[in-house]
Amino acid sequence: MGRAPCCDKATVKKGPWSPEEDSMLKNYIEEHGTGGNWIALPHKIGLKRCGKSCRLRWLNYLRPNIKHGDFTPEEDSIICSLYISIGSRWSIIAAQLPGRTDNDVKNYWNTKLKKRLLGRRKDGQHRRSQSAAAADELPDGDSTNDAGGERPLSASAMERIQLYMQLQNPLPAVQHHNPALPWQQNTAAQSNDSFNSNTTSTSMNVTVAEHGQSSSQLSDHTLTGRQLESAAAMASPSSGDNSNVVTIEAELQELLYGEGSQMRGGAVDGGVLQVDVDWWSYDQGKQSPVNSWDFTTTETTSVFQDYTSVYDI
DNA sequence: AACAGGCACAACCGCAAACCC
DNA sequence: TGGGTTTGCGGTTGTGCCTGT
Missing domain, CATH: 1.10.10 (Arc Repressor Mutant, subunit A)
Incomplete structure (x- = not known):
């Protein structure tokens, strides 16, 4: 009982x-x-x-050495990068920010960063499809549509999709040298060189493929089925070509601090944001539809389709 | 000066994983 | 091995402060 x-x-x-x-x-x-x-x-x-x-x-x-308030631009970038890649796993994100707690990071994201980054949302909330609006009003037990295999989007999912869209369009390939992430699992065996299981810490490179469009151009596009397919393909590490890789840092900086802003310091190494992540101690098995993204699933594709209708992209 | 609304932050709640016996 | 207990986490709520009217 x-x-x-x-x-x-x-x-x-x-x-x-x-x-x-x-x-x-x-x-x-x-x-x-x-x-x-x-x-x-x-x-x-x-x-x-x-x-x-x-x-x-x-x-x-x-607890000693707790920091409150005054997040630095570097911390902003780390939070955003990790939020995009792993979602609302605040404890993991906070672990990358010495002195910060998960609660602190969570509050900071919800009250400031999210608004700063997603504040450019169109007035499309009221244009939400009737089905999406109806889903909101369903009681908990009815919030899933088993017959169609559709699920209403979580706020976290929506935010991450929107952030993706703002950072890069068409959809970006975000690569993580992290075997715990779903789209890495297929190639984890191939990439043992980049992930040494004898070490307790490795670095995660968050990179975004360059497609020649600034984030200011990202708003008014309609994703075709082909684009969605290519997005899924791009998200796969096997897509291979990293020749035009640019740091996500610049895009984040622009979103956070405005166009033409300069990176004020930061852990940038060779054009790639370096984030130390203790992936080995991180629970590799923990996944949820909300917190982990597999860009190769039909579910994710439907998420993007829903997103485009909701936000009138 | 008073009020309302928004915002930021601390704290609580419930769930699931981990641990222990 | 199974069941009870504890811990850790993420989402949500409550409250006090700030700002605009």
């Missing part, structure tokens, strides 16, 4: 933490550690807080 609650909600305090609670928690952990059991921790300290709440407070606020 369901799971037991992690704490007694009747006796547990909720809401903002007081300075006293903060210092009690901080002092205890600095002195004794967490003891490997967050659930028991508040009882030991004498805090009327849920263990989960204590853990969150420590990780997001009290």
Whole structure:
């Protein structure tokens, strides 16, 4: 009959933490550690807080070397690059930004970066197809259409598609030297040279194939079936030709800071954004329709078709 | 000065994976 | 090996502050 609650909600305090609670928690952990059991921790300290709440407070606020606010352009780029490639896996993204927490990155994306990058969305929201609008109003249990195999798009999926479209059009080939990503799996065996399983860390190169169009030209296009097919083909690493590879950095910079903006520092190495990712410790098996993109599936193709109708591309 | 709306951030909730016995 | 417990994560909500009217 369901799971037991992690704490007694009747006796547990909720809401903002007081300075006293903060210092009690901080002092205890600095002195004794967490003891490997967050659930028991508040009882030991004498805090009327849920263990989960204590853990969150420590990780997001009290832990040493936490940075708040003032994300740098480099951090912006890393967040955007990783969001495009792996979606809303905030813990992984935050792991690339020392001192940042997943909650921080998530909030920053939702309140600032997303608006900055996707703010150029046309007034097409109200032009959404009736089917899309109707899907929104369905109760949860009816939110899938099994008969047609169609699923309503998640906000995350829409955002990532739109970001793709803004960065490059036709659809970009984004290449990740990361065997965990779905479109890499087919060629993971071929690319062992670039991924040494004896190392615990490798670098991910986020690159975008150049097609000679600036992002300012990206809005008013209709994707044909052929374009969608070629997009799927482009997304495959086997498409091969990297001769015109450009860094995603420049496109992101333009979106983030306006046309003609210059990269203010940043981890650019040989035209390729270098992001250190501990892919080996990263759970390679975790995938979801929302969080991982396989540009070779018919589902993804239908997503793009839906996108083009929604955003009147 | 008062109010409303928007925004940013902290915190909570529920789920699934990982862990432990 | 299976079931219970704990942890980690992402989505969502609540709240206080700021800004415009």
